[in-house]
Amino acid sequence: GAVVSQHPSRVICKSGTSVKIECRSLDFQATTMFWYRQFPKQSLMLMATSNEGSKATYEQGVEKDKFLINHASLTLSTLTVTSAHPEDSSFYICSALKGGTNEKLFFGSGTQLSVL
């Protein structure tokens, strides 16, 4: 089956630093990738839709200057949390859309971000 690799799986950083999370589709090309955020015991909230070669589309309430998304190739999207603060601590999950007659979304394994 299709695989989406997300890295790192866990990161701890100091307040004020930036953290980059990578999402790769390993065996298919993904023109569209999605970034979600999940707080403990809560649902996944869509942050943004990342389209290869164009600017990401952010959901209402998500700061685009805070959460920088780059989708420079058909197999890689990155999310950079800039100037991270403790309230940014969360579980971030990416997903990649595999097109074709039977479109499917495949998810990465998630990144647990802890900001001290």
Next chain:
Amino acid sequence: GEDVEQSLFLSVREGDSSVINCTYTDSSSTYLYWYKQEPGAGLQLLTYIFSNMDMKQDQRLTVLLNKKDKHLSLRIADTQTGDSAIYFCAERQGGKLIFGQGTELSVKP
């Protein structure tokens, strides 16, 4: 609105059937999904159903869709302790998925 709603907890005994329910709002949704999330892990697609179907069966999993009531359910037959996880239903709106809050399934031996 975009709400997808699920009950938060379900507890069953090993060997029993589990039924997890979900209601959604967008009648134009094309696909509806069930995902499983184990602690600290990403989401695993369990199954999905196209909106013109009423039922889909896949081994121990049965999905029922009532389009009129916008109600989706997931039945797990012969529930095992390894099925303990959070189960999310999701509806597809355009290119994005809208998730429910997740139902935490606890399976007791």
